[in-house]
Amino acid sequence: MAVFLSSYLLYAVVCLLVGAVIIKLYPSFIIYCRQWYHLRSLQFLPYHWLLGNLHVINETQETLLAILDIVVQRKLQIVSVWYGPFIATVECFRPDTIRAVLKEGKSDQLYRLLVPWLGRGLLLANGDKWFRSRRLLTPAFHFGVLKPYVQVYNECAQILIDNWTKLASSNESVEICKPVSLLTLDVVLRCAFSYESDCQDPGLNTPYVTAIYKLSRLISQRIMYLPHQSDLLFYLSPSGREFKRSLKIVHDHSEKVIRDRKTVLEEQVRKGKPIKPTSGRNYSDFLDILLTSKDENDAGLSDEQIRAEVDTFMFEGHDTTASGISWTLYCLAKHPVHQEKCREEIQLVLNGRDTFEWDDLKSLSYTTMCIKEAMRLYPPVPYYFRQLSEDTVIKEHLIPKGTIICIDTLSLHRQPDVWENPEDYDPLRFLPERCDERDSFAYMAFSAGPRNCIGQTFALNEERIVISSILNKFSLELDEDHTVEWMPLLILRAKYGIKLNLNPL
Template sequence: MIVGHLHKLWKGDEEMMQWGESLVEKMPRIFLLWLGPLNVGISLHHPETIRPIAKSLEPKAKQQYGFLQPFIGEGLLISNGDKWSRTRRLLTPAFHFDVLKSYISIYEDATNVLLTKWENHAANGKAFRALNDISLMTLDVMLRCACSHYSNCQNETDHPYINAIRELNELSFRRMMIPPYHSDFIFYLSPMGRKTKRYCDLVHEFSEKVIRERKAALKQSQQKNDLKSEPPRRRCLDFLDILLLARDESGLGLTEREIRDEVDTFVFEGHDTTASGIIFSLYCLAKYADHQDKCYEEACRILESKESIEWEDLAQLSYTTMCIKEALRLYPPVPSYFRDITEDTTIDGYKIPKGSWVGVNVHLMHRNPTVWPHPSEFEPERFLANNCANWDPYQYIPFAAGPRNCIGQNFALNEMKVAVAHIVHRFVLSVDKSYVVKRTPSPISKPVDGLTLYVADRAVSTGS
C-alpha cells in the first residue's frame, strides 16, 4: 500500500496503457487508483459515470494540473470558478466562425512547408520519425494564428521551444508518479525540478517576446487607426489581438500575466494536441491502405482543378473527417482529465467524499467494450450519420465535454482536415508491417518513438 498502483504505472508507457485496458474488462464503469499511501483517485470510463462530472463545473484537480501550472500558469485549462468563467467569455470571440475561416490559408501555407520537407524522404525511400516535423508544423500554425508571428521554425532541426514543451510534458507526468516530488520544496531542489524551471523560463521568455512584438504592432496600427495598414497576410484580428483588446462587463481587460498564461496555454495545447491528432491519423491511414485510398480520392476531387483547400471545401472532406475522428477515438490526444470533488458525491452507487479527485479517462472509455463494438479496431464508418445518431453524448469526447469542453476544437479539427488531406494527396503513406505504435499516457499522448513512417511520391508511384 506504500506505493499503491504506482508500481503498475512505472512499468512503461504502452504496458501501462494495456494494464488500464485490462482493468476496464473487469470494471467497465469505475475503479479506484492508489498513487502512493495517501493519494487516492477514481477512474471514470463509461458515459453514465462520466456524465455527472462532465456536466458539472467541478474545479480542475489541483494536484494533477498543479504540475503544469509553473509552465502555463492559470490559463483557461487550469483556472476555475469566476476566473475561468470570465476568461472563457473573453476568449469566445477568438473562435468565432469568421475568425476560424481566415485561418485556412495559414493551415495551407504551413502544410506546404511540411510537404516540401518530406519530398526528401520520398526520394530516398527511407523510414523517418514524423512526429517532430508535424509538431513544428502545428507550432508554426499556432504562432501565426495566435500571434501573427511568422517564424522559420519548420526549417530548424532542433527548435528550443518544441524541445522545452516536449520535456515539460514528460516531466509533469513523471513528477505525478513520484510522491515526494508532489512537494514544491522537495521537487525544486531535485535535478528534475531544476530542469523544469529552466524549461519554463525558456518558454516564458519566448512567449513574452512574441507578446511584446504583437503589442507594439497593435499599438502602431491603432495609432494609424487602420488595421488594414498591416502587411497583406494580416487579414483579421488574431488570438493575441483579441486578448489585448478584450474587456469584461466592467471595462477591465486582462493583465499582462493573464495574457501570457493564455498565450502559453493556447500555443502549448493548440499545437501539441493537434500534432498528436495528425500523427495518429497518419499512422492509421498508413496502416490501413484501403481507408487511405478513399481519403486520397476525396482530396483529388477537391484539388483536381486547384492547389488549395478552401473553407467551403472542408465539408466535402467527409471520409477524411471520419478517419480523423476514428483516430481520435483510438488515440485521444488528451487521454484523461481530472476534477476535484468539492462536495460529497455519489456516482454509480459509490460515495465519493469531498476532497477526492476523479479522472475522466477518455482513453479507456473510447476503448470500453461495453460502449463500443470492436473497440480496438479502426472503423471510420462508425461516424456515418446513421451509425452515430443514437450515441450517448458522453461516449465520444476527444475534446472533453460539457461546459468545460475544448474551446478550440473546431480550430484543431479544421487544421487536421487540411493537413491530412494534403499529405495523403501528395504521398502514399506506409509503415512496416511488424511496426506497432507505442503510446505514452503523459498529459498529451504521442507515439513514444515519434512514429516511424515511409512516404512515397504519388506522382511517381502512379506513373502520372
C-alpha cells in the same frame, strides 16, 4: 533563569509549529480517512501499503490493456486507483459516470505542475475567473477568425511535405511524430502571434522554440517520476533547473511580444485610426483578439492574463493536434482501404489545385470520420481530472468531497457495450446518423459540456488540411519492422515514435 526562559520559548515554538502543521494537514487527513473508508470497495488492483497501486500501473500499453480487460470482464462501472499511500483517484470510463462529474472544477493537486508555465489561463482556472475568461476568449475561436488560418495550415503543411519529399528519395522509412509536432508548433506560433520561426527547418534551433519543446517534455517526465512531485526535489534536480531556464525564455518572449503589440495598438487608438490587425498579415491573430477583447464593463484582460492565455494556447494547441495527426496517419497507413477512400475524396475536392480553401473543409467528410475514429482509438488527451466539491453518490457508492476524479477517455473509447468491436478501426461509426444513436458522453476526445475544448474547430480544421495535403502527395505504408506502442502521458504519445514508408505519388 535564562536557561529556563529559553527552553520555555523553544517548547512554545515547537508547540506552535506542531499546531500549525496539524491545522494545515487536518482537512487533508479527514479527506484521507473518508477516502480510505469509502473507496476500499472500489479497489480492484493489488494494493501495496507504500505504493498504493503504482507498482501495478506502469502506463505501458500492455498493462493498461490488461487492466481494461479486467474491468470489462468483471463489468466494473467505477474503480479507485491509489497513486502512492495518500492520493486516491476514482476512475470514470462510462458515459453516465462521466456525465455525473464533468461539472466539477479542475483538480489543483494534479494540474498544479502546469501552473508555473500556464498560470491561471483558461485550462487551469476555476469558478468566476474561468467563466469570465471563457466569455472573453470565445470570440477568438469564431469561424470568422478561424477562416484565414486555412492559409497558415496550407503553408505549414507545404514545408513538411517539402522536407518529407527530400527524405522519401532515400527509400528509408521516416519517423513522423517529431516533424508533425514541429509543424503544429509552427501553426500555433503563426496563429497566436504571427511568429514565423522556421521551426520546421531541421538545421535551425531557435531558443524560444527549443524552450517550448523542453517544457512539454519536462512536465511529462515530472508527472511520471514520483520524487519530482515535490517542488523542492524537482527544482534542485537538473531537470528542475532546466525547466526554470526554459520557463524564463518562454515567459520573457511572450511578455516582449505582448508589450510590443500593445504599443502598436495604443498608437492606433491614439491616432484615432480604426483598429487593424497589427501582425502585418490580412487577418487578426490570437494576440490581437486578446488585446482588444472587453467584457460588459469595458474591462479587458490584464497583461498577466494575456500571457497565461498565450502560453495555454501554445501548450494545448501544439502537442494535442500533433498526436491527433500522427495517430491518424498511422491508422490510414495500417488500413489502406480507408486511405484510398480519403485520397479519392481529397482529389475530388482539390480538382487539380494544391492548396485548400475554407469552403473545401465541409466536403472532406470521409477524411473527417477517419480522424475522429483515430482519436477514438488514440485520444490525444487520454486522461483529464476533476476534484469533487461535495460528497457525491455515483453508481450507489459515496465518493467523498475532495476526491480526484480521472476521466479515462482511453478506456471509455474501448468499452465493448458502448463501441461494438472497439478494437476495429471503423470510420463509419462517425456517420451522423450513428452519432445520433450514441450517448453524447460516449466520445470524449474534446471533452463535453461547458469546459469542452475551446480549440476543437481550430484543431479539426488543421488536422483535415494537414492530413489531406500529405495524402495528396504520398501514399503511406507501415514500416513493419518498427514497433508502434502507445504511451499515455499528458498527451498520448508513441513510445518509440511512428515510422512510415512515404511513397511519392
